[in-house]
Amino acid sequence: MLGKLIKYDFRSCIRRFGPLWLGMVALAVINGFTIGHVLDNGSITGWAQFAFGVMPLILLIVLWTAVAIMSLVFVCERFYKGLLGDEGYLSMTLPVTTEEHIAAKAITAFLLELITGIAAVVNGLLLIAVYRPAILAEIFRALPKVFRYIDGHVVTLLIEYLVFVLVGSVGQTMHIYLAICLGHLAKNHRVAWSLGAYVLISVVISNILTLCAPLLNRIPEEWFFTIDEFGTHITAFAPIAWMIAGAILVEAIVAAAFFFASNYILKNRLNLE
Amino acid sequence: MSELVTCSGLTRWFGQTKALDNVDLTLTSGKIIGLLGPNGSGKTTLIKILNGLLRPTSGTALVDGMEPGPESKAIISYLPDRGYFPDWMRVGDMMDLFEDFYGDFDRAKAEDMCRALGLKSESSIKTLSKGTREKMQLMLVMSRKAKLYLLDEPIAGVDPAAREFIMQTILTNYNEDGTVLISTHLISDIEQVLDEAVFLQQGKIILHEAVDSIRERTGESVDALFREMFRAQL
Amino acid sequence: MQFEIRDSRPIWQQLAQQLRERIVKGEYPPGSHFPTVRELAAQAGVNPNTMQRAMGQLEADGLVITNRTAGRTVTEREDVLAEMRRTLAIQRTEEYLKDLQALGLDRAAARELLGAKGEENHE
Numbered sequence: 001m002l003g004k005l006i007k008y009d010f011r012s013c014i015r016r017f018g019p020l021w022l023g024m025v026a027l028a029v030i031n032g033f034t035i036g037h038v039l040d041n042g043s044i045t046g047w048a049q050f051a052f053g054v055m056p057l058i059l060l061i062v063l064w065t066a067v068a069i070m071s072l073v074f075v076c077e078r079f080y081k082g083l084l085g086d087e088g089y090l091s092m093t094l095p096v097t098t099e100e101h102i103a104a105k106a107i108t109a110f111l112l113e114l115i116t117g118i119a120a121v122v123n124g125l126l127l128i129a130v131y132r133p134a135i136l137a138e139i140f141r142a143l144p145k146v147f148r149y150i151d152g153h154v155v156t157l158l159i160e161y162l163v164f165v166l167v168g169s170v171g172q173t174m175h176i177y178l179a180i181c182l183g184h185l186a187k188n189h190r191v192a193w194s195l196g197a198y199v200l201i202s203v204v205i206s207n208i209l210t211l212c213a214p215l216l217n218r219i220p221e222e223w224f225f226t227i228d229e230f231g232t233h234i235t236a237f238a239p240i241a242w243m244i245a246g247a248i249l250v251e252a253i254v255a256a257a258f259f260f261a262s263n264y265i266l267k268n269r270l271n272l273e
Numbered sequence: 274m275s276e277l278v279t280c281s282g283l284t285r286w287f288g289q290t291k292a293l294d295n296v297d298l299t300l301t302s303g304k305i306i307g308l309l310g311p312n313g314s315g316k317t318t319l320i321k322i323l324n325g326l327l328r329p330t331s332g333t334a335l336v337d338g339m340e341p342g343p344e345s346k347a348i349i350s351y352l353p354d355r356g357y358f359p360d361w362m363r364v365g366d367m368m369d370l371f372e373d374f375y376g377d378f379d380r381a382k383a384e385d386m387c388r389a390l391g392l393k394s395e396s397s398i399k400t401l402s403k404g405t406r407e408k409m410q411l412m413l414v415m416s417r418k419a420k421l422y423l424l425d426e427p428i429a430g431v432d433p434a435a436r437e438f439i440m441q442t443i444l445t446n447y448n449e450d451g452t453v454l455i456s457t458h459l460i461s462d463i464e465q466v467l468d469e470a471v472f473l474q475q476g477k478i479i480l481h482e483a484v485d486s487i488r489e490r491t492g493e494s495v496d497a498l499f500r501e502m503f504r505a506q507l
Numbered sequence: 508m509q510f511e512i513r514d515s516r517p518i519w520q521q522l523a524q525q526l527r528e529r530i531v532k533g534e535y536p537p538g539s540h541f542p543t544v545r546e547l548a549a550q551a552g553v554n555p556n557t558m559q560r561a562m563g564q565l566e567a568d569g570l571v572i573t574n575r576t577a578g579r580t581v582t583e584r585e586d587v588l589a590e591m592r593r594t595l596a597i598q599r600t601e602e603y604l605k606d607l608q609a610l611g612l613d614r615a616a617a618r619e620l621l622g623a624k625g626e627e628n629h630e
Contacts, residue, residue, distance in 0.1 A: 001343075004373045012361045082359065089357040093324050094374050095347035187288075268328055272321075305554050437552065445549045465512050465553040485557075488517045 001096045009078060013112050016074065020067050021119050027060040029121040043157025064120065066074060071116055075109040075173060078178050080194075088272045098266040102259060109173045110166075113195035153241075158243040167251045174258035175201055181265040205254060277302045277421055277452050278323065278364060282332035285318055285476075291320040294476035295332065300452055302420065305466055307495075308456035310473035311503055316456040317354065319473070320423050324351045326374050337420060347375065350419035354426040358398045365394030367413060375417055379393075382446070383416035404435060411439060415446040422453040428462055437463055461496040470495050509550040518553060519560035526561060530570050530581055532593045541571050541579035 038053035081087055083101060091101065129136050150158075179201060183194025278300035285293040292315045300306055308316050322326040322334050325341035336345040358367065364387060371378045390408060398406060411427065424443070428436045444466065447453050447479035455463060460470075470487065478503065487495050510525055512518055529535055533599040542550075562579070565571040569587045571579050579583075582588065607617050 001374070007373075008370060010364070011366070012359065015361055086355055086357050087359050089326070089351075089353040089355065090359070092326055093346055093349070093351050095343045096374070097343055270326060270328075272326055304556075440552050441549060444552065444555075445545075449555065465518050465551070465557070468556050469556055485517045485519065485560075488515060492515050494515060 002100045002104055005096060005100060006107055009082075009104055010111065012078065013074065013108055016070070017067070017112070020070070023114075024060075024063055024067065024119060024123050025126065027056065027063055028126040029130050031056050031060050032127045035127075036131045042095060064123075066161070067116060067119075071112055074112065075105075076176055076180065078104060078108070079105050079177055080191075083266065084180070084184050084190075084272065086272075087202050088270075092266075092270060098263050101201075101266065102262055106177070106259075110170055113169055155243070157241060160248070164244055164248050164251065167248050167255065170209065171251045171255035172260070174255045174262065176264045178258040181262045184271070185265065185269060201258075209250070224247035275302055276300070277337055278454075280318060280319075280332065281337045283319075283322065283329050283334050284331045285315075285322065285327065286330045292476050293322070294484050296476070296478055297426075298471065298478060298481065300454065301449060302452050304468040305447075306451045306469045306471060307344060307457070307460070307463060307467040308454055308473060309458065309460055309495075309499060310456075310469050313475075314473045315476040316473055317425055318476075319424050320351075320454070320456060323421075324349050324423055325380045347466045348377075348420040350375075350377075350414045350417040350422045351423070352414040352427055354429065356403070356410065358406060358410070362393065362398050364392050364396050364398060364409070367398070367409075371413055371417070376420040379416050379418065385412055386412040386416065386442075404431075407431070408435070408442075409439065411442055415442055416447045418451075420448070420451045422451060423449060424453065424455045426457055427455060428457060428459055460499050461494070463501065466497070467469050472499065474503065512553075519557045519564070522551060522553065522558060522561035523564035526565055527568065527570060527591060527615075528595060529564075531588060531595060535581045537581050537585075537588065538583040539581050541575070541581055543578065 033054045033198045034053055038049060039057075082105070083091055124134065176198065179198035182197035182201075183190045183192075186193040276299055277297065280296050280298040283293055283296040283298075284291065292317075296315075296319065297395060298319075307393075308319065310316050318327065322329055323336055323341065325346055334341065337348060339345045360368075368380055368383060368387075371383070372380050387409060390405065390412075392405070392409065398409075401409070414422070414424070422443075427439050429441070432437065440463065441453075441454065455467075464470075464484065466485050469483050470480065473477060482490075484495055487493075487498060491498055493501075510522060512521055535541060543559050544555055544562055547562075548555040551558065559608055562571065566573060568591060569584070570591060572582055573579050604614065604617055607620075612620075
């Protein structure tokens with residue numbers, strides 16, 4: 001059932017963002033062309049320069065910004081409207097658990113962020129490819145040289161960091177969901193209460209983390225020995241690796257706590273109207 | 274005939290208001306039952322508890338022996354008193370959704386009914402008129418061979434022609450082995466369709482009897498009896 | 508086909524009455540296939556259980572015969588139809604007389620009216 005929920009959430013995502021992603025691709029290509037042939041071309045000035053050189057660039061930036069904002073709005077809206085608005089009369093009577101509902105929405109939000117991120121990178125590359133294919137070629141030529149510097153430690157750190165970002169993103173989504181669920185408990189002005197809840201949660205979490213900081217001082221020194229038999233360029237590998245791992249753990253615990261709290265509210269305190 | 278719905282001591286508070294007061298109710302299968310009462314008598318609250326949208330404050334409600342949850346939701350076909358279509362969906366999407374989540378959904382039947390209304394799968398639901406949307410919602414709900422149909426005020430705020438269409442759709446499509454619970458305050462329009470009537474007043478059940486028995490016993494229609502019993506409130 | 512459901516009497520009885528009349532009038536011809544409970548219930552906009560009860564009455568009357576394979580058919584027996592015609596006529600007459608009585612007219616006055624009206628119709 002979880003897969004089916006994701007199918008529909010994702011479908012709504014594609015409907016809204018599909019055209020935008022295509023627009024991004026189109027504008028990237030156009031801009032690649034216009035930057036090279038209009039802006040770089042000294043002989044085109046005045047109105048023509050603005051219309052065909054500057055405008056496409058502005059449009060591209062506006063589109064990127066719009067997509068970023070809309071993604072955030074989409075995540076909030078799909079949860080709020082989809083589970084707690086009139087649509088809730090449909091979704092909350094489907095033969096599906098509340099855990100599955102939250103998970104499906106969170107996974108879709110995650111995929112959306114992932115795709116947006118990839119789209120941004122692809123856009124950038126596309127623009128460069130059209131503008132000056134030579135730059136792209138150089139980048140690809142340089143890559144093998146970079147790989148020579150990367151060894152086990154660097155890879156581990158990169159992977160750890162990536163995991164941290166991904167878990168962090170899920171955590172952020174859960175933070176939003178919990179705030180919306182808390183707002184739902186109020187009788188009126190639920191949106192206002194949700195915003196307040198969002199801030200409150202941020203404050204509470206950061207306070208808890210600050211309180212836990214002294215604990216870090218009690219981590220034994222032995223954990224921080226450095227491994228330098230590999231002669232790597234990164235000397236303080238171990239402490240950084242442990243710190244990132246710790247951060248991932250904390251983030252995961254917080255995200256899980258938010259998940260269970262949201263689930264409790266949806267399961268036991270639902271009151272649609 | 275088995276017990277499909279059993280409520281005991283079912284109570285629900287909303288702040289200081291008692292919406293359901295110690296409700297004891299048993300509904301058997303194979304019946305069309307009217308949940309009758311004025312606005313605010315607790316009809317919607319009872320229905321929401323049965324389909325899992327609300328939790329009781331105390332007491333129990335069981336559907337087919339189960340507490341409301343995913344398993345009971347699979348056998349309940351619910352028509353709320355409002356539109357519940359996601360605004361991004363097309364007609365075809367709703368069909369897909371019902372087919373994906375409900376094993377008892379008869380897609381062919383639903384598509385026939387929608388085609389008769391002139392609906393196409395690619396039509397965006399947002400563009401349909403309110404009346405058409407309501408009809409479509411009804412059709413989807415009635416295309417399921419459910420054990421329990423919960424219809425919350427299906428004919429309120431609807432013109433007489435549409436009312437007939439709605440009653441016809443319900444009668445021709447419901448699963449005769451199942452039970453239909455129709456809540457309304459417009460009794461004269463649905464009385465002839467009911468097997469049993471349940472009167473709900475301020476969260477309490479004040480009557481639960483077969484319609485034929487009411488007519489034989491009182492010499493009046495259910496509508497007339499209702500007006501009498503609820504005179505002050507109407 | 509529309510059915511008229513008035514107030515007080517049980518709905519199944521009212522349906523049975525109207526179906527009896529239709530059969531006697533020949534709207535469901537003798538020997539013809541009689542609609543199913545579900546079809547009639549949908550037409551009438553009533554609960555199938557209610558229509559089932561009404562059907563039961565028709566079967567008890569002998570107006571309708573249930574064949575396990577062919578469904579229900581209207582009887583072809585003239586005597587049964589004639590008997591029902593008479594029964595319905597008597598019911599109507601009794602109602603008529605009761606109505607006139609409520610207006611303050613006795614049987615003699617009723618007979619006079621019938622006579623006068625009867626001649627009018629022949630002209």
